[in-house]
Amino acid sequence: MDFHILRLFRVVIVAAFIFHGSCYSQKAGDYSFMIDATSAPKLSHFDYIVIGGGTAGCALAATLSQNATVLVLERGGSPYDNPTATDIGNFANTLLNSTPNSWSQLFISEDGVLNSRARVLGGGTVLNAGFYSRAEDTFVEEAGWEREEIEAAYEWVEKKVVFEPEVKGWQSAFIDGLLEAGVVPYNGFTYEHVYGTKTGGTIFDRDGRRHTAADLLEYADPDMITVYLHASAHKILFTTKGSMRPKANGVIFRDANGVLHTAKLATHNSLNEVILSAGAIASPQLLMLSGVGPEAHLADRGVNPIVLDNPMVGQGMGDNPMNPVLVPSPEPVEVSLVQVAGIPHFGSYIEGGSGLSFSSNLTHSYFDGVINLLNEIKLPTENISSLLKSLDPPFDVTTQAGVMLQKVDGPISRGHLELRNTNPDDNPSVTFNYYQEQEDLNNCVEGLSAIVKVINSKVFSKYKYPGVSARGLLDLILALPINLRPRHIESLFDLKQFCKDTVMTIYHYHGGCQVGKVVDNDYKVLGIDALRVIDASIFLRTPGTNPQATIMMLGRYMGQKILRERADFLETEEES
Template sequence: MEFYIFRLFCFVVVAVFIFHDSCYSDKAGYYSFMKDATIAPKLSHFDYIVIGGGTAGCALAATLSQNATILVLERGGSPYDNPTATDINNFVNTLLNITPNSWTQLFISQDGVFNSRARVLGGGTVINAGFYSRAEDDFVAEAGWDSDEVEAAYEWVEKKVVFQPKVKGWQSAFRDGLLEAGVTPYNGFTYEHIYGTKIGGTIIDENGRRHTAANLLEYANPNKIAVYLHASVHKILFTTKESPKPKAKGVIFRDANGVFHTAKLVDQDAMNEVILSAGAIASPQLLMLSGVGPRSHLAAHGVNPIILDHPMVGKGMGDNPMNPVLVLSPKPVEVSLVQIAGIPHFGSYIEGLSGLSLSISLTHSFFNGVLNLLNEIKLPTKTLSNFFKSLDFRFNVTAQAGGMVMKVYGPLSRGHLELRNTNPDDNPSVTFNYYQEPEDLNNCVKGLSALIKVIDSKGYSKYKFPGVTGRGLLDLILLLPNNLRPRHITSTFDLKQFCKDTVMTLYHYHGGCQVGKVVDNDYKVLGIDGLRVIDASTFLKTPGTNPQATIMMLGRYMGQKILRERAASQGNEEETTKIEL
């Protein structure tokens, strides 16, 4: 039994020690415009309807509210309802809590990898590991963004939610190990994406409190914004007869009591829009449920009417593969989330955290949720079921350990998303095809080789037991049920097979509504008027080491651009100048 407990403990720590890319603020309190959807009118009208109050949606809505009326529809609750859950010490428990009304929704990809979706105002920033790092210059250039406006948008975000972390013992040793392993030069503290080892920003303040995208709503004009919580959008509505192309005109959403409401755009002839910011899973899913997607697939699921045959919706799904190492420490370690990143010249990144705690009662809840989900999606459950049922213990655990992960840049490997049913609250079927492309696999091997050097370095030696090696710790991972994939090896002699067998997610999934395939460079859905997608589903790859900084920036950047277009269309040159400033 002790061996199984140890295996479970290691698995839980490994499975959660990096959800990248947070929400409590003393001065924020409950915003006056934040209300439960049960009190929403049956019919309402707004200039813009933003579907999803997440990492991009909060920044976008706060910006648009300066010169237009905005409705934000968030399927989850408020992070302000439980400030304790956003404390750094509860990171693991919050991420693993997958009860029906929790902030985290578990999903398992068809690849057999556990993943999580946020369902809370602030999105992934409420449940991630907090690291804040900007996109690389090449990413900005390839996106066609104006670099000065990007800089201003980043700064707008950083003033509200980002801090410089205080680097202590374990993180200092991790930094020294990276430098000794050749991940140089040392760049100190910076938000920028620079080759070498750096200290990045964090959305966790010095008191261990998390500041999230929801805090960006402090910028909003309270007289022009409404945020409805527990509002599950079921369909986008379109006008199909009055214009050459279908045009979005509103949405239908359901509240927690099961009552349906309709929200419409104020004026169909103006520049008013519905904007999807529901994330890489829900945005392509909602397009399909609204009749925009591959015709044959929609017809097979009884979606009616089919508004537009859009074969690229749901295509190009990517998720950065991650392979972890857990290092038990002979001495106490501080509680820290991600503060330092190693950025080698090859295509992978190395990060770490330490000293997390978890509640065993929540792990039981997590594993029960896993089994229920496996039954729903018809993946094998017998072995895991017997393992979980054999566990019968109740106590809390604090990890005297550190964890390191290797994340592959890109990735080049791509998959797809399809409907499983027509319920927007259920997970669609998602396949990421981890390590399908040889370059991704080669970058994994290079990254793991560097990670082994970090663990074996003199700089890190005081935080591992004598005689423990990086290669030996990788062997330990092969014993853990960190995914549902079959094991083909029993040692790390073959690092390529190790990458495939032990792959996990870094929760940086993206794609499904990619620029140039589903949306244009202004994020307008191709073939449809009055509808944009502004979130990570539009990305061709993830920016920098961690995407949350750039996703929040994108919300602000596009909000400014939309307001300038709006002012210009109304002939208001004075307002256009004000927005640019």
């Protein structure tokens, strides 16, 4: 491989897999209940206030609107505003658009790993790689969910946004390579989490158009739901009279012009609630900003008043570590995001994609944003600055390559989240402690070893340059500034050290409001009335190979459960 090809793929791997995601398109103007927050009244009242119109929030709000008034506060805009940006072919270009009003917000963990947060109606489903796979049976059992209701909730999601992918050349060879590498049997197309190799669902249709959680709002009763866009929630309001338990009764939010508004819970029903569905970063952050969290930390950051001392808010943060291997191809490859998953009996999942495209102008823009953020949090910028120099002169590229990645199941390694300041629009400080636990590291090694077998398999040989070894492809990754962590390149190659040095996020972060620590088994915040959390922050580990199916399902499942509680309460009141 000559220097030009090496330089090209150095750029591509950084651009294409900084975020394991994609874009969006659908029908603009379908939803008259979507309103820019600048048009919101100063004071309004609703039965339920859902903070966050993301992966769980859209499903939850659509369900609740069948029998209650619902307000959704979404800090971003609508994914329908820019249809062309959401085609699968524009994956990387949309990802790298890190301007102030873009759909993703860059953040960097204290571990030195580049990451992003969604800020758009539909949440992470607008930005992810589209793979749809249900949770494993053990996850459902541990959660204590009713299996028949879970099945129905999954099907409710699937009817609206999920498709069977068209598996073409590169992905077909990837399947055969996994089988040759011993990830057997082949289970065909299925949403279920089963050992072996499978083709899963996708939220991209056959035309390459993305369908997201925002589409689930088509289920909503338009007369019962209001969605405020560009509405940044600043604080949950509580009543704290005397010795009574704190009770949530509203939310203060800010519109794009900086004007503050208040949404209150209607008082005609004591079951009305504020529900946090802002995601694993924003939900614990907003709890803290509202005075619920570790008292000493909140006082140190100037949060006032402190409503409830709970030192577990922000604890138990997990992010499944991912390590990629780029495989340049002598053959043309189709544009594909994740369609296939290898699920071995060890704790690592194997996935892949091919043929992504990007513009180096947007790559420059993205890394300019990285440098600005590093300067804000006082971290070194040398690695990123050197990458920007390598991108001159600007050029547009479609990659003739595939990428295989391993994602560690779980993980066992855990971190924490803390406030940097009291601005809800700023990123908090997040530490994930990737590969802190030996079991996670061992699973990474096994996953990468399986990928090496796939690369070296006979069936995959047409998509790999002759004479290029798997070790050479690993060395290529080591040479890339894919994160801000120090390299430990030794004469004796160490796969465990490779895992640590080349770790990236797969954007499946979770925790911070975990069950039994911050919320109870019904996801009600411990010690507080009329406040729940329903999103990935409640998880002790991530579900299945990819969590979006289960997070959307959870919104539907809990929405129905809440409505049943509401109906039972009203029936009891009528009888009395």
